[in-house]
Amino acid sequence: MNEPTTSDTDILKAIEATEKSRNWISKHYDELRAKYQGKVFAVKDEAVIDSNASVTDLLEDVKKKGEDTALLVIESIPQKGVAYIL
């Protein structure tokens, strides 16, 4: 069976949408940190549509709402006082 292929136009649109959501997160990082510290959240069209303490539970919730998770940006903010050196 052949895999469906994604056109270059669709690929560029998907990159642009992700970039837009990620830039929105960066721009509003302080507000988001205050609200979602220690949580994972889903962003669509420059808005947080759901959050949870666990990424697995978050994905279940957004799927129940009929969202296509491939079109969402999933981001998390560590608990207060936690930093990572990668």
Add this chain to the structure above:
Amino acid sequence: MRIPLSVRNFYSGRKVVFADFFIQIPSMRVARAHSAVVDSGSPFTSISTRDAIDFGLPIKHTQGEEITQLAGFKFYSHFLTATFVFRDAEQKPFRFTGQKVRVLIPTKLDKPTLREVQDIPSLIGTDFIEDNRLTFVYNPSTLTAYFERAEPEPLILTPTNQSGTTS
């Protein structure tokens, strides 16, 4: 060829360089947009546990896999082959095919560990930069960052005389 990257706010109030791209992993039926931190201190490109769960990749252990330590956690590395499609400065797609990428699965699969590691992002490491002969530029003063690859020099054939020396 230049690929613009984004400088964004990150966990600790510091700015970090992100790459936004499209990832295709045919063996796992993954085809979607993705973002990763460009980490010139990491030798490996990896898909984080959080992103692996988001992609629907199996979070389970396979015997004999290499252990990677990152941010104080131990992970088994599950290797996959992916295509990374970036948008270049001319707004055209640029493909890097056959990229080996590690999916990081924590050695402990209990709920508390999965919650702790979910803050660790996917990374583009120096393997990607080296293997694809890229230059990575980050100027924190101007908040600009990009990958660049020099176009290959055109091959110029010089006519030779009968003695084999160039004229």
